[in-house]
Amino acid sequence: MDLHAFFQTHRLLLAPMAGVSDEAFRALCREQGADLTYTEMVSAKGLSYANEKTRHLLRLAPGEDRVAVQLFGHEPDTMAAQAAWIEREMGASLAYLDVNMGCPARKIVSKGDGSALMKDPALAASIVRAVARAVDCPVTVKFRRGWSEGVETAPEFARRMEDAGAMAVAVHGRYAEQLYRGSAEWDAVARVKEAVAVPVIGNGDVKRGADAAALVARTGCDAVMIARGAEGNPWLFAQAKAALAGEPEPDAPGVEERIALARRHARLLGAREGKNIVRMRKHAAWYLSGLPGAAAARGKINGCVSVEDFDEVFDELLACAREHAAAHE
Numbered sequence: 001m002d003l004h005a006f007f008q009t010h011r012l013l014l015a016p017m018a019g020v021s022d023e024a025f026r027a028l029c030r031e032q033g034a035d036l037t038y039t040e041m042v043s044a045k046g047l048s049y050a051n052e053k054t055r056h057l058l059r060l061a062p063g064e065d066r067v068a069v070q071l072f073g074h075e076p077d078t079m080a081a082q083a084a085w086i087e088r089e090m091g092a093s094l095a096y097l098d099v100n101m102g103c104p105a106r107k108i109v110s111k112g113d114g115s116a117l118m119k120d121p122a123l124a125a126s127i128v129r130a131v132a133r134a135v136d137c138p139v140t141v142k143f144r145r146g147w148s149e150g151v152e153t154a155p156e157f158a159r160r161m162e163d164a165g166a167m168a169v170a171v172h173g174r175y176a177e178q179l180y181r182g183s184a185e186w187d188a189v190a191r192v193k194e195a196v197a198v199p200v201i202g203n204g205d206v207k208r209g210a211d212a213a214a215l216v217a218r219t220g221c222d223a224v225m226i227a228r229g230a231e232g233n234p235w236l237f238a239q240a241k242a243a244l245a246g247e248p249e250p251d252a253p254g255v256e257e258r259i260a261l262a263r264r265h266a267r268l269l270g271a272r273e274g275k276n277i278v279r280m281r282k283h284a285a286w287y288l289s290g291l292p293g294a295a296a297a298r299g300k301i302n303g304c305v306s307v308e309d310f311d312e313v314f315d316e317l318l319a320c321a322r323e324h325a326a327a328h329e
């Protein structure tokens with residue numbers, strides 16, 4: 001399947017984010033205008049052991065029709081077998097399978113996974129070939145500007161992935177060694193775009209709507225992928241959508257809207273996780289950051305476990321925000 005047509009109508013993507021892009025967050029980003037969302041990265045090895053926690057990462061939100069699944073690992077056979085299993089399980093709700101070759105976290109690269117594969121393009125290509133042979137859906141690869149700081153290998157690496165059967169590539173314009181330091185070099189995305197014929201997804205430092213339009217204008221990329229900018233801020237997708245269409249961006253949400261969405265997020269997580277939604281702590285801190293009373297609420301957030309605990313903090317902050325607004329009227 002050619003992904004060129006797909007990305008003409010799916011231009012804004014929520015990036016894979018371990019610990020963040022679960023079905024609750026994905027659902028909220030879709031509501032705000034993300035055209036496609038990625039799962040958290042899923043371990044091929046974990047799946048091969050039928051690990052329940054790993055399988056949990058593949059669950060969809062009610063009504064979630066489509067998702068891209070990101071796999072990580074470094075053994076072509078394991079990756080291929082698990083890709084085939086995912087495709088059988090997910091059927092039409094699987095838009096495509098992405099292979100993680102960008103994650104720079106030590107516990108990932110020390111096993112030869114994630115961005116470590118950029119140091120071994122031959123192995124990376126065998127993984128793509130094996131996975132592409134094993135599934136009918138498109139296979140894509142997400143990687144970085146290169147491994148070593150100052151040595152840009154992304155254009156050549158992209159060509160090798162394309163030759164191996166990748167139907168699109170996503171590029172984050174930082175080196176693996178850089179982790180998240182400095183800024184993403186969008187020109188690296190442009191150079192990848194020149195190097196390959198398959199669609200290119202640009203990624204890195206899209207923090208406001210206008211950045212999405214600027215990234216496309218600067219690089220010619222076919223789609224824009226957003227990660228950290230959407231944390232506590234799914235509205236970024238609505239702003240980016242407007243900016244890409246050349247329309248005025250909707251205003252940033254006010255306090256009431258922020259808190260209302262944070263509450264819904266907690267409920268969606270509760271429906272998924274049950275009573276313990278500690279993973280909401282980081283989201284709550286992101287939603288509330290900058291609001292009156294947020295600094296004082298941080299400690300309380302870190303003690304929250306259930307939907308009710310979070311509601312209590314949200315109630316207090318709402319009261320605080322209303323008082324603040326009344327005092328400034």
Ligand SMILES: Cc1cc2nc3c(=O)[nH]c(=O)nc-3n(C[C@H](O)[C@H](O)[C@H](O)COP(=O)(O)O)c2cc1C
Pocket residue numbers: 015016017018019020040041070100101102103142172184203204205206225226227228229
């Ligand atoms: C908390 C967090 C988790 C991430 N997890 C993944 C992941 O599972 N797979 C992946 O390919 N990239 C992962 N990334 C990288 C992002 O997908 C993205 O490439 C990077 O953050 C740059 O985009 P941004 O500037 O919009 O944040 C993660 C990033 C963050 C901040």
